[in-house]
Amino acid sequence: MQVLRIIIAVVIIICSFAAISVFASSENNEEVSVEEATSLLNQAVAYAQARDLAKLCELASSKGICRHQWEDADGEQAVPDEPPQIVDTYLLPTVHLKNGDKAVGGRVLVLEGVDGLGKPYRTEFFVFRSGDSGLEGLAVTNVIYWCGYGIRQPNEDGTMTTGHPNPRPDVA
Amino acid sequence: MSTLLVGYVSAANPLEISKYDITRTNIGVQLAQETIQRWTDNGWNSNCNCNFNDLEVYEINPGDYLVAPASAKIKLQSVRQSDGSVKLEPTIVTGSPSDSLLGTEAVSPMQAPYWLEVESWCFARVQNFMGWIDNCYAINKLIGETDSQYDYYELTHYATAASKYPFRLKWAQLTCRRNTQYSSTMLWKDWYPKSDQPAPSCSTITLGITVFGVTLSYASQICTSGWDITKYDEAGRFANKWYGNVGSGTEREVAYMVCVKVPQNGYAIWDLTAGYGCSLI
Numbered sequence: 001m002q003v004l005r006i007i008i009a010v011v012i013i014i015c016s017f018a019a020i021s022v023f024a025s026s027e028n029n030e031e032v033s034v035e036e037a038t039s040l041l042n043q044a045v046a047y048a049q050a051r052d053l054a055k056l057c058e059l060a061s062s063k064g065i066c067r068h069q070w071e072d073a074d075g076e077q078a079v080p081d082e083p084p085q086i087v088d089t090y091l092l093p094t095v096h097l098k099n100g101d102k103a104v105g106g107r108v109l110v111l112e113g114v115d116g117l118g119k120p121y122r123t124e125f126f127v128f129r130s131g132d133s134g135l136e137g138l139a140v141t142n143v144i145y146w147c148g149y150g151i152r153q154p155n156e157d158g159t160m161t162t163g164h165p166n167p168r169p170d171v172a
Numbered sequence: 173m174s175t176l177l178v179g180y181v182s183a184a185n186p187l188e189i190s191k192y193d194i195t196r197t198n199i200g201v202q203l204a205q206e207t208i209q210r211w212t213d214n215g216w217n218s219n220c221n222c223n224f225n226d227l228e229v230y231e232i233n234p235g236d237y238l239v240a241p242a243s244a245k246i247k248l249q250s251v252r253q254s255d256g257s258v259k260l261e262p263t264i265v266t267g268s269p270s271d272s273l274l275g276t277e278a279v280s281p282m283q284a285p286y287w288l289e290v291e292s293w294c295f296a297r298v299q300n301f302m303g304w305i306d307n308c309y310a311i312n313k314l315i316g317e318t319d320s321q322y323d324y325y326e327l328t329h330y331a332t333a334a335s336k337y338p339f340r341l342k343w344a345q346l347t348c349r350r351n352t353q354y355s356s357t358m359l360w361k362d363w364y365p366k367s368d369q370p371a372p373s374c375s376t377i378t379l380g381i382t383v384f385g386v387t388l389s390y391a392s393q394i395c396t397s398g399w400d401i402t403k404y405d406e407a408g409r410f411a412n413k414w415y416g417n418v419g420s421g422t423e424r425e426v427a428y429m430v431c432v433k434v435p436q437n438g439y440a441i442w443d444l445t446a447g448y449g450c451s452l453i
Contacts, residue, residue, distance in 0.1 A: 061306050063332070064330075065294070071391070072310070101300045102299065103295065103298050104296050106296070128296070141306065148289075150293045151293070152294075153296050158445055158447075161354075161442070162311060163441040164291060164293065165290060
């Protein structure tokens with residue numbers, strides 16, 4: 001009887017680890033292509049120019065942060081009239097943190113333009129694969145593409161150090 | 173960042189500002205001269221070409237000074253602070269062309285103290301198989317204040333977290349602490365929230381920091397069960413934790429604002445963390 005209990009306990013433990021492995025491996029690590037990122041940017045531009053904040057924030061990794069960046073960028077009046085220019089693109093690598101968490105990698109589009117109030121902006125539009133998103137697994141950080149935010153990875157110990165000036169366009 | 177008055181104004185009646193006028197006192201003359209020098213050094217004096225006689229100096233609260241062009245319209249408001257005390261806060265209304273200085277141009281809002289955003293970053297999503305957190309921050313520097321010894325920096329740090337199926341989100345926490353390697357020495361100026369914020373249901377909370385009469389605000393959603401803050405004696409060190417119990421797909425927000433002063437021409441650098449906790453029940 002004692003042996004049977006031990007066997008059952010071992011089976012439960014193995015099943016638990018297997019379940020965790022399934023959850024962990026369900027994340028898609030395939031690189032985000034420039035085409036995929038640009039397609040999301042085009043959607044964002046269309047929603048922004050239609051002043052459809054709800055649809056715009058559906059593209060975002062976080063709706064709360066999306067709404068804040070919209071307000072912080074002076075709301076509807078600051079929506080750019082023209083689509084942004086993609087001045088650079090690069091892959092932000094995944095960072096595995098010491099506590100076992102990971103900071104996801106993805107594709108960054110570096111965007112420049114002028115907002116609806118005439119202010120130049122430079123924003124890093126970050127597209128990554130998220131198992132939680134309904135958009136073919138893709139989600140965007142800094143979907144308010146005129147907000148002027150950059151994107152960074154945390155340090156390996158999980159801390160994030162400030163002290164980096166805003167990415168600014170070169171304005172004469 | 174918006175420069176809005178925070179949402180807990182208790183008495184919006186304009187108050188008479190003249191009784192706070194210290195322009196003709198020794199400290200008033202000194203502050204006006206220092207202000208003109210700073211504006212000139214930073215190239216902000218080109219609009220009005222002011223000299224110190226064109227400025228008015230007010231001591232709004234003990235030790236809180238406001239220096240503004242004489243033509244600026246200033247409205248005083250009595251504002252109830254979150255700790256229950258009442259403090260006077262000025263709102264500077266930019267002068268119109270008809271009352272401009274020296275008959276030249278309208279007074280530029282650049283000449284009143286204002287917050288300048290010097291950094292704004294988001295971090296890539298931090299996640300594991302149970303949940304995730306997205307966090308961003310912005311740092312603002314107060315420009316044009318009258319303190320000859322210190323510069324003022326404000327940090328707004330905010331995040332959204334959620335759990336993944338079948339887990340439940342139990343807490344999400346943000347912290348900041350002075351980076352000892354690179355940062356100038358910090359002294360506390362202000363922080364928000366001032367106290368724990370229980371939340372029986374979801375609502376909007378407006379965070380606000382006011383320095384030299386200039387307010388920065390941040391609106392966040394706060395939901396059950398609430399926020400639990402830790403404010404440390406160590407200047408610049410702060411934590412805010414959302415706590416509760418929600419299922420996957422439900423996002424929760426947490427945010428805070430801190431303001432420190434550093435020796436003039438120094439820089440405020442923080443180490444930030446963002447964490448969350450999930451469980452099956």
